[in-house]
Amino acid sequence: MGIAYRGQNYHGWQSQPDGRTVQDKLERALAEFVGLPRGEVVPTVCAGRTDAGVHALNQVVHFDAPVAREIFSWVRGTNRFLPEDIAVQWAQNVEPDFHARNSARGRQYAFLVRESAARPAIEAGLCGWVFRPLDIDRMRQAARALIGEHDFSSFRASACQALSPVKEMRRIEINRIGDYWRFDFEASAFLHHMVRNLMGALITIGSGNQSPEYMAELLAERNRELAPPTFPAAGLYFLGPIYDPHLAVPRRTAAHDWLPRVPVELARPDEAHPYVSGTPAKQ
Template sequence: MKEIWSRFRKLISCWKGLTSLGRLKKIALSISYNGASYHGWQYQREDVRTVQGALEDALSIIADSPIRVSCAGRTDAGVHATNQIVDFSTNSKRDMKAWVSGTNSRLPESISVNAAAFVPSSFSSRHSAIARRYLYVIYNSRIRSALLPEYLSREYRDLDHEKMHEAAQLLVGEKDFTSFRASKCQSNTPMRNVFSVRVWRERDLVLVDITANAFLLHMVRNIVGVLLDVGANEKPISWPGSLLACKDRSKASKTAPPNGLFLVGVKYEVGVGVEIPALVWPHFLRVSS
């Protein structure tokens, strides 16, 4: 009799597990994170803290099965995001509240799921994206900020943001960005299409807003490094054009620090239902579309 009851309990357990599963479906999330305490987005190994690793651990608990995610842009160590898009496939039956609030309850405070939506099985957060948008925030002051160093890149030199903006327009268009890629960049081609670059000032903050179809490793930070030297009157406005022509990374400026960089938006041909306003923490700077 005990053996019969034991088998019955096992059958009930299996049945409960099966009823919690359904058709394989794909879900997209919008997430934000403070990248200061992470070794970048991409999972490396268990003892290395990454955004992907923390997110997959939390989602796997909610799904009660292993979850692997892909993202629109693999941010470097120290880089932040207000609207990173990720996707994953699962057959676990959960409502959207569970994927948002439930996952957030399992995440550290430095990572948050903003929204979730079902997407077609053909959707890829990375390959379906037609544009990525980054904002770089520079604290232009000779006095360092004691409160916000994680979210700002400080530049002590006086910056002429109008010169920076004019110089940045030389980068717009489909061009060879060899001079702006990191030596460890593994992309098959240095060609990228920059749709827009805008530089402006908000009191002590100088902001660089750049959108492109995709970016090379350290490309945004290398562009900012060049614009900083132009803004400090150490290089001419024409310098970005000269660097594009020479195709030599060693001729360009040093790479700007990661802490001022935010991934603020990803664009798709068809909306994925997880867009949020591009607000940059901690300044609440609304980025116009």
Template sequence: MRIALGVEYDGTAYSGWQRQAHADSVQAVLESALSRVADAPVTVTCAGRTDAGVHATQQVVHLDPPAQRPERAWVRGVNSNLPGSVAVTWIRGVDERFHARFSATARRYRYVMLSHPVRPALNRDRVAWTWRTLAVEPMQEAARHLLGEHDFSAFRAVACQAKHPVRTVYHLSLTRVGDYLYLDIEANAFLHHMVRNIAGTLMAVGAGEREPDWVADVLAGRDRTRAGITAPGGGLYLVGVRYPESYGLPPMGRLPAFA
């Protein structure tokens, strides 16, 4: 039987999700732990690859285990073989039609910004820090231009391998809690660096460098060089993957929050 796993990780020490020959990756350490429990080589497929330094509270993977184990054995056994920065949070049996990537109907990310004159020490790899004061209201106004289906070429990394740049953003909001700003975004799928490029662009609006309507011009121009910076990977969290309800999988992980 195929199984699906929910995975949480701190991506600070990893080169990203995808297995690489000469660098540590989340996929490699997870597959190693699963292989120990299964007593055979295991390969997993994820809902969406994350970049170096990016975190997750709800990555979803599937695998066809070479051995049958009780659900408790998978969770506890795998976690006992994982480093402290990676953990399996749940497991579900699914039918063979389920695919962690292609069965997903939406993904949700949270991007965390810290607007404070002094750089953080403890949270330096978990938030995007700026010394500038960010005004959330202009950022919210600018974000409205990105809702719906658009060509997001202006927010696409040069190395993006997606076949086309059209994506549909279902939800995009910004909230402030003290010195922290949370950007929450959900879409059917994302381009390489899309969330980080949106965050960098909205930060320019929040800092007063650009007017909110500039974002509409950037979007229409489809030119990456006209948008804002690529915001740091450490502020980004994959927090949810949605699937048809028939699979019975949790749609969200916990939302990272700071105070």
């Protein structure tokens, strides 16, 4: 299944005793749809765990279905029992050896940030906020240091359970759409709080408090204590995992068109590095 959700009302994805997580809501909804006795759930495995306040546009989960139903029924039927800020977007059958997390070849996140003198209201919880002007050239220059395979210990939360801090950053795009900034990240995998910690460094550099070279210095130090604070979760979206094409797992949902995007004709690749792109800062 592909799931979309707003994260501000939940304590993240992973199940917790208080039941206030996306996984808890989904597993109970599945159980109600298939008619399991009260108290039982349908266990699920997700492609990427999200923290409290983080949203998802295409969170992929797999589970062993206890009953046979038409594909469209898994979508509509499960959604009947989900709150309005969580919804199944698609469903399909997969081979028995498919694994939502282990079969993924990469993952994508986007971070939406509003730059303005006043804090957000309508979009509160759905975007980050900065009141100091950001410089796209400084941030793009800093982002180049992140491309490739690196030890990302400087951007790893102390509670991270990953076996290795070494990940491959494949793409970073920084675009401005009106008063909003959109940061896109694609990597083989991400450490706990990695995107939010990278955002803390990028915003520090973009606002002029540090030079672009600061990013490479942090990366080389491999020390989280030397890096800027973790950026707030509001505005972080899990766009979804990437699988081998032959699996035919959908890579997008309708919500991808809702999130602001830079027009294709305005996007320009960075000539110095093809993996980092963006649009000029607003004049």
